[in-house]
Amino acid sequence: MSVQDLGDKVILTHPDDKSSTATILKYGATVFSWKLNGTEQLWLSDAAKLDGSRPVRGGIPLVFPVFGKNTTDEHLSKLPQHGLARNSTWEFLGQTKSDPPTVQFALSPDNANKELTKLWPFDFVLLLTVQLGRDYLKTDIEVQNPSTTREFKFNWLFHTYLKIEDIEGTLVSNLVGVKLYDQLLKQSYIDKHPVITISDETDCIYQNVDENRLIQVVDRGQPVHTVKRHNLPDTVVWNPWTEKAGGMADFEPKDGFLQMVCIEPGHVHDLITLAPGQSWSAYQLLYKEQLKYQAI
Numbered sequence: 001m002s003v004q005d006l007g008d009k010v011i012l013t014h015p016d017d018k019s020s021t022a023t024i025l026k027y028g029a030t031v032f033s034w035k036l037n038g039t040e041q042l043w044l045s046d047a048a049k050l051d052g053s054r055p056v057r058g059g060i061p062l063v064f065p066v067f068g069k070n071t072t073d074e075h076l077s078k079l080p081q082h083g084l085a086r087n088s089t090w091e092f093l094g095q096t097k098s099d100p101p102t103v104q105f106a107l108s109p110d111n112a113n114k115e116l117t118k119l120w121p122f123d124f125v126l127l128l129t130v131q132l133g134r135d136y137l138k139t140d141i142e143v144q145n146p147s148t149t150r151e152f153k154f155n156w157l158f159h160t161y162l163k164i165e166d167i168e169g170t171l172v173s174n175l176v177g178v179k180l181y182d183q184l185l186k187q188s189y190i191d192k193h194p195v196i197t198i199s200d201e202t203d204c205i206y207q208n209v210d211e212n213r214l215i216q217v218v219d220r221g222q223p224v225h226t227v228k229r230h231n232l233p234d235t236v237v238w239n240p241w242t243e244k245a246g247g248m249a250d251f252e253p254k255d256g257f258l259q260m261v262c263i264e265p266g267h268v269h270d271l272i273t274l275a276p277g278q279s280w281s282a283y284q285l286l287y288k289e290q291l292k293y294q295a296i
């Protein structure tokens with residue numbers, strides 16, 4: 001059975017390898033587990049809420065229609081950090097393919113968090129497609145504007161928590177030479193480091209990253225994760241480190257930041273404007289690839 005609907009969550013099992021699975025919570029349409037040959041690829045806090053009481057701390061939370069906290073847009077500025085997609089229960093539309101197992105989820109004002117759609121009163125349809133490949137996990141998003149009269153502006157981001165052995169031996173590659181906005185320093189600069197190493201709180205938005213750059217998480221010389229993006233020009237690299245992790249009630253264990261790094265593909269450097277009747281789509285592909293240091 002390659003797709004099981006268990007009520008609050010859906011489990012995909014690859015037909016060629018029963019130990020490769022993906023589990024999606026309908027709340028937030030959050031992929032909170034991706035096992036490849038039985039090995040978990042995503043980091044999930046031990047204190048993550050999976051009961052719909054708050055966004056999932058880990059996996060791949062979905063960020064829409066705003067990344068972070070907007071302070072300028074009349075409506076977006078009323079929404080909580082990261083918007084309403086991750087704290088709404090999506091409708092499971094069912095299986096679109098059995099091999100590779102592929103399923104779809106939908107969100108609109110009909111089923112989105114009512115308190116939040118009051119604050120952001122626009123008509124929208126989100127369609128998330130999750131595909132479990134033999135050695136990859138692909139998440140596609142389509143954002144539709146069904147209105148015939150009103151445009152809306154939005155950000156989109158896959159807030160992906162990647163599981164690693166040890167942050168001290170890990171680096172992130174192929175972002176050299178990219179302009180970033182450092183959310184901690186509140187400064188923009190070009191990252192001239194050949195690779196990113198993380199030894200403290202890190203919160204950087206890499207902007208307009210060439211789509212041909214394969215972002216790799218490399219653990220002691222071995223690429224453990226490769227992230228390919230389509231139509232997602234920006235990538236946030238985030239690690240809360242000790243103090244911030246200590247301040248998050250749903251972040252456990254408190255030293256769990258040593259086993260995770262967030263690589264978050266999105267469109268966040270500015271707002272996308274979607275005209276009436278138009279749609280926008282993008283995807284994130286997580287897969288295994290040999291080491292590829294690129295100079296783009």
Ligand SMILES: O=P(O)(O)OC[C@H]1O[C@H](O)[C@H](O)[C@@H](O)[C@@H]1O
Pocket residue numbers: 068081082183203204236238262264
């Ligand atoms: O705690 P959350 O609302 O899930 O946000 C967690 C993090 O998300 C992103 O990575 C932002 O760049 C960070 O500034 C933020 O702390």
